[in-house]
Every structure is written in structure tokens, then in C-alpha cells.
Amino acid sequence: MTDASKLSRTRQTDVIVLGAGIVGVSTALALQQRGHAVCLVDRNAPGRETSYGNAGIIQREAVQPYAFPRAWQAILRVAARRGNDVHYHLRALPSLVPALARYWHASAPQRYGPIVTAYAALIRHCIDEHAPLIERSGAQDLIRKSGWLEAYRTPAAFEIAAKDAKEVATTHELRHAVLDSAALAAQEPALRQPLAGAVHWQDPWTVSDPGELVARYSALFEREGGVFVRGDAETLRQQGSGWTVRTADGDVSAEHAVIALGPWAAGLTRTLGYRLPLFVKRGYHRHYEVAAMPERPLLDTENGILLAPMRQGLRLTTGAEFAHHHAAPTPVQSERAEMLAADLVSLGKPVEAKPWMGARPCIADMRPVVGRAPRHAGLWFHFGHGHQGLTLGPATARLLAELFDREPTYVDPTPYDPRRFGN
Ligand SMILES: Cc1cc2nc3c(=O)[nH]c(=O)nc-3n(C[C@H](O)[C@H](O)[C@H](O)COP(=O)(O)OP(=O)(O)OC[C@H]3O[C@@H](n4cnc5c(N)ncnc54)[C@H](O)[C@@H]3O)c2cc1C
Structure with a gap:
């Protein structure tokens, strides 16, 4: 023009x-x-x-938005910075408290139920609304239609997840399969060690370069x-x-x-x-060279790391960091992600000199x-x-x-x- x-x-x-x-x-x-x-x-x-910088999943299965944990054990685990799924900046907390208090309030079961109903009514259209745009924009080469894996290292967590997945899938008419350790290993030959199992969400589409x-x-x-x-x-x-x-x-x-x-x-x-x-949950990613790429994105659920096959390499994305949007990056979750993911796949060199950082735009x-x-x-x-x-x-x-x-x-x-x- x-x-x-x-x-x-x-x-x-x-x-x-x-x-x-x-x-x-x-x-x-x-x-x-x-x-x-x-x-x-x-x-x-x-x-x-x-x-x-996201994980590239068109999440047809995401009928339940991320709620604030309500169980004290879960809150204490986050507060003590145990686990890799959540990190926070102590100095940011005072200014985040009003929005987080509203987030906690909205996550109470009696309020969360109607939120899920509304969210599910929207999410169910996500693929149908993307599909014509993918076609008209000639982006088919970026799309895979083989879903993603919510994987578990421990049998106890896997057992609970498999039961929950069945319930959610039945209620919301989602296609899924429960893979035991052997089935997961057969489906994902790039995995270096057996995991307890995975829920394979089969409806989502994934994008190799969002x-x-x-x-x-x-x-x-x-x-x-x-x-x-x-x-x-x-x-x-x-x-x-x-x-x-x-x-x-x-x-x-x-x-x-x-x-x-x-x-x-x-x-x-x-x-x-x-x-x-409004508040943000910051997140990081970094790409790595790998000899063998997983077939589809795989969430190491207990560690909050997603291994996403991308055009640039294997993208390791992290969970939530509660911090001021513009505060300097503190990529501790990304560093731990590298160590933890190396147990799962044979990770080569990182592609970038340092991790990318972004911010999920969240509403209480x-x-x-x-x-x-x-x-x-x-x-x-x-x-x-x-x-x-x-x-x-x-x-x-x-x-x-x-x-x-x-x-x-x-x-x-x-x-x-x-x-x-x-x-
Ligand atoms: C690690 C991570 C993993 C994620 N994984 C997924 C996933 O698998 N699936 C999924 O659905 N979502 C995922 N998300 C969430 C998803 O990426 C975001 O919800 C989404 O990208 C938000 O899009 P947006 O257009 O609102 O914001 P953005 O993509 O940030 O766009 C905002 C635009 O505003 C522009 N802008 C800002 N200020 C100005 C200004 N002053 N003047 C002009 N322009 C300005 C910016 O340049 C930018 O282009 C993930 C997020 C993260 C961080």
C-alpha cells in the first residue's frame, strides 16, 4: 500500500x-x-x-479458569515458595493485595461455579472461531490438531487427575484419553524416563509459532x-x-x-x-535445541512447566509470577524449569541468551x-x-x-x- x-x-x-x-x-x-x-x-x-511468548495451545479443554487456591495447605505451599508453579515478589504484594483479595473471593465454590459455566460457554467456540481465520490467513502449516498432554510424575496425583478429567470431560463434552505409564512412553518416545501417566486432551489445537x-x-x-x-x-x-x-x-x-x-x-x-x-501473572519461556522433539505439548503438571514443540526449538514455559508488570525479570522458575525438564527430555543448548518474559493480563x-x-x-x-x-x-x-x-x-x-x- x-x-x-x-x-x-x-x-x-x-x-x-x-x-x-x-x-x-x-x-x-x-x-x-x-x-x-x-x-x-x-x-x-x-x-x-x-x-x-505463550505455549501456543488453543485450549478447548480449559473450561475452568485458574482459580486462586482456597485450601490452606496449597496457600502455605505457595507462600513458602515450595514448588515451581508459582513465584512472587514480596515487595509487590502490598499493592497486589486488593486485586488478589477479589481473586480469592471470586474463587469460592459458590461464586466459581457460575464463572465456570460462563467461561465454558465461551471456550466451547474457540476452535470454531480460529478455524476460518487459520484457513483465510494461510496459517495451516503452523497448526497441529493432536491435542496436548497433562502429565504426572507421581501415581497419587495422576490418579486424582484422571478421575477429575473424566468428570470434566463428561460434563463439558470433551474428548480425552487417560494414558498409563506405558501408553505415555509409547506415545512420546522422546521422554527419557517413565512418568506415572497423563491425561491426553484431544480437542485442542496447537500452534508452532503463536x-x-x-x-x-x-x-x-x-x-x-x-x-x-x-x-x-x-x-x-x-x-x-x-x-x-x-x-x-x-x-x-x-x-x-x-x-x-x-x-x-x-x-x-x-x-x-x-x-x-487488573493484575498480571508474569511468565517466562526459553527455547532449547533437542535431538528428539515431543510429539505434542506436555505439561509437567507438578512442576508447572510446559514443554512445547515450536519452530524455534523446544519452548519451556513457566507458571505464574506475581510481581509488578514492569519490575526487572527474575527468571528463577525458568532456571528450575531447565533443570527439571532435563530429567524428561534430552535438552541441548538454549537458543536465546536469556529467557523471554511476558505478562498474562488477569482480572480478579x-x-x-x-x-x-x-x-x-x-x-x-x-x-x-x-x-x-x-x-x-x-x-x-x-x-x-x-x-x-x-x-x-x-x-x-x-x-x-x-x-x-x-x-
Ligand atoms: C508463559 C505464557 C504461556 C501462555 N500460554 C497460553 C496458551 O497456551 N494458550 C492461551 O490461550 N494463552 C496462553 N497464554 C496467555 C496469552 O498469551 C495471553 O492471554 C494473550 O497473549 C493476551 O493477548 P493480548 O492481545 O490481550 O495481549 P498482547 O499480546 O500483549 O498484546 C497487547 C499489544 O498492545 C501493544 N501495546 C502496549 N502498550 C502500547 C502502547 N502504549 N501503544 C501501542 N501499543 C501498545 C503491545 O505492543 C502488544 O502488541 C500464555 C501466557 C504466558 C505468559
């Missing part, structure tokens, strides 16, 4: 979408498909932040007439009856703006006067925020996808686009409504 034609297109924009991660790019595509002229703005290239998937979706958006420009979302301001943002191609104005900034949504929404229970009630901003005309919120943003981006984008066009929605939007926080 020539600069002149790009400039004239930015002048005819109906909607500015801020943030070109999986959520923003999916939003841009969903609105474009309904005939809106969309300008997508990011300070970086599409799909280079959180949406780049950042590239987002880049292909974004290229599709541009091919179909959308405009992507570099710009700083923090410059968003209300002007007349609409919104203006400063970009490398000059000011872009439109009647509507969508904030899809993932973990950075906290800053802009606070500037606009909203108090939302475990549900993304999707819909009209309560106090600003023409402003829309679309963020807070936590552990499942790659999974849910296209599904919540469809919901947002249906709300935008005041159409009947394909899932109940109430659990995701930004007004639920009383702003």
Missing part, C-alpha cells in the same frame, strides 16, 4: 483498535468482516508481546483493506464526538476506539478514570472484559484474557463485534460486561 493511499484510508476510519496482539488483531478482523473501516495501532509489529499466527492474521486484515500503523495508545484522547490517537502516519481519528492492550490496558484505563481489578473474577466502556461514548474495552488469550481472542472478538453492531450475541455477554465493576 502506498503512503498516500494509507493516509487516505486512516482518514476514513470508523474504529481505532489499540493493540495488535491476538485480541486486537482478532477484533480488527471481526469488525472489518462486518463492513467497518478499521485502523489497528500498535507501537510494535503485530503479535510480538504476550501473544508471541507470534507468527498473529502476524498472519494481521496480514490478512491488511490484505482485505485494513490499515495497520505504528503509534502510541497512551496518546488516545477524546476529540469532538470521537477519539484521536497519534501515530507514525499522523493523527488518526474515529468515532470509536477499542482498548485491546492486554497487560498494558491497566495504564490507559486508569488514565481515563476507571478502577478495574477470571473473566475477560468485553464491551462498551461505562462512561465514555464510543469507547470499548477488550482485554483481560489471562491464561487463555490465544484461545479466546477470536471468540471474544466476535462477541465484541456483535455488541458493536447491536446484534443478538452468540453467547451471553453479561458475565463479560465492563459495568460489572461498578465504574
Whole structure:
């Protein structure tokens, strides 16, 4: 596209979408498909932040969002920093307490049950919403349809997990198989030692380069007439009856703006006067050379490490780190992951000099925020996808686009409504 034609297109924009991660790019595509002229703005290239560094699973099985542990033994285990699944910065805790207290509150069984019902109603569409985008963007080469493995080292933990998996699978119509030690070893010849067993979730699709998937979706958006420009979302301001943002191609104005900034949504929404229970769970990954790649992603569940086969090498991703979003990296979980994963597969050299760090954009009630901003005309919120943003981006984008066009929605939007926080 020539600069002149790009400039004239930015002048005819109906909607500015801020943030070109999986959520923003999916939003841009969903609105474009309904005939809106969309300008997508990011300070970086599409799909280079959180949406780049995840484990690449389109988690059809993730009907239960991660709850705050309620059992005291589990809380004490985390507090004592035993285990590798959770880490925290002590100095960050005082400022995190309000959001974490709400997270704990929302995780009580009587409140968590309805959250699961709402979440499951959305998650069930994740593959159907990705599938046409994968096809239209020519990203089939990045996708495998053979599920992932939730593996256990100890028989006691495996036994409980197998029972739970059966119950969840029956309730939510999920395909799964329970693999004993021998079946797991046969299915994953790259494993160096026998494990107790695994639950094989068979519905999920996996992505061998999630950042590239987002880049292909974004290229599709541009091919179909959308405009992507570099710009700083923090410059968003209300002007007349609409919104203006400063970009490398000059000011872009439109009647509507969508904030899809993932973990950075906290800053802009606070500037606009909203108090939302947002926090981040940071996570790390690093790629390694391996002689034999696992066939599919494998979670070493008791250690909170995921071994994900990627184009760049075997990606070891870590669990949650409770810390300030912008505090310096403390990749202790990543270092332990390297040691622990070396028991499981024959790990070669790391590909990068140091681990990548990202931040899962979390909301205290475990549900993304999707819909009209309560106090600003023409402003829309679309963020807070936590552990499942790659999974849910296209599904919540469809919901947002249906709300935008005041159409009947394909899932109940109430659990995701930004007004639920009383702003
Ligand atoms: C280790 C790890 C493993 C994960 N594994 C999975 C998984 O297997 N499956 C799954 O579904 N999810 C997974 N997730 C979660 C998932 O990655 C996130 O939920 C998702 O990427 C969030 O997408 P997003 O578009 O909201 O945010 P992002 O991808 O972070 O996009 C936000 C965009 O906003 C831009 N931006 C920020 N500030 C500005 C500004 N001032 N001006 C302009 N642009 C700005 C950024 O450049 C970025 O492109 C994982 C996350 C981590 C950390």
C-alpha cells in the first residue's frame, strides 16, 4: 500500500483498535468482516508481546479458569515458595493485595461455579472461531490438531487427575484419553524416563509459532483493506464526538476506539478514570535445541512447566509470577524449569541468551472484559484474557463485534460486561 493511499484510508476510519496482539488483531478482523473501516495501532509489529511468548495451545479443554487456591495447605505451599508453579515478589504484594483479595473471593465454590459455566460457554467456540481465520490467513502449516498432554510424575496425583478429567470431560463434552505409564512412553518416545501417566486432551489445537499466527492474521486484515500503523495508545484522547490517537502516519481519528492492550490496558484505563481489578501473572519461556522433539505439548503438571514443540526449538514455559508488570525479570522458575525438564527430555543448548518474559493480563473474577466502556461514548474495552488469550481472542472478538453492531450475541455477554465493576 502506498503512503498516500494509507493516509487516505486512516482518514476514513470508523474504529481505532489499540493493540495488535491476538485480541486486537482478532477484533480488527471481526469488525472489518462486518463492513467497518478499521485502523489497528500498535507501537510494535503485530503479535510480538504476550501473544508471541505463550505455549501456543488453543485450549478447548480449559473450561475452568485458574482459580486462586482456597485450601490452606496449597496457600502455605505457595507462600513458602515450595514448588515451581508459582513465584512472587514480596515487595509487590502490598499493592497486589486488593486485586488478589477479589481473586480469592471470586474463587469460592459458590461464586466459581457460575464463572465456570460462563467461561465454558465461551471456550466451547474457540476452535470454531480460529478455524476460518487459520484457513483465510494461510496459517495451516503452523497448526497441529493432536491435542496436548497433562502429565504426572507421581501415581497419587495422576490418579486424582484422571478421575477429575473424566468428570470434566463428561460434563463439558470433551474428548480425552487417560494414558498409563506405558501408553505415555509409547506415545512420546522422546521422554527419557517413565512418568506415572497423563491425561491426553484431544480437542485442542496447537500452534508452532503463536507470534507468527498473529502476524498472519494481521496480514490478512491488511490484505482485505485494513490499515495497520505504528503509534502510541497512551496518546488516545477524546476529540469532538470521537477519539484521536497519534501515530507514525499522523493523527488518526474515529468515532470509536477499542482498548485491546492486554497487560498494558491497566495504564490507559486508569488514565481515563476507571478502577478495574487488573493484575498480571508474569511468565517466562526459553527455547532449547533437542535431538528428539515431543510429539505434542506436555505439561509437567507438578512442576508447572510446559514443554512445547515450536519452530524455534523446544519452548519451556513457566507458571505464574506475581510481581509488578514492569519490575526487572527474575527468571528463577525458568532456571528450575531447565533443570527439571532435563530429567524428561534430552535438552541441548538454549537458543536465546536469556529467557523471554511476558505478562498474562488477569482480572480478579477470571473473566475477560468485553464491551462498551461505562462512561465514555464510543469507547470499548477488550482485554483481560489471562491464561487463555490465544484461545479466546477470536471468540471474544466476535462477541465484541456483535455488541458493536447491536446484534443478538452468540453467547451471553453479561458475565463479560465492563459495568460489572461498578465504574
Ligand atoms: C508463559 C505464557 C504461556 C501462555 N500460554 C497460553 C496458551 O497456551 N494458550 C492461551 O490461550 N494463552 C496462553 N497464554 C496467555 C496469552 O498469551 C495471553 O492471554 C494473550 O497473549 C493476551 O493477548 P493480548 O492481545 O490481550 O495481549 P498482547 O499480546 O500483549 O498484546 C497487547 C499489544 O498492545 C501493544 N501495546 C502496549 N502498550 C502500547 C502502547 N502504549 N501503544 C501501542 N501499543 C501498545 C503491545 O505492543 C502488544 O502488541 C500464555 C501466557 C504466558 C505468559
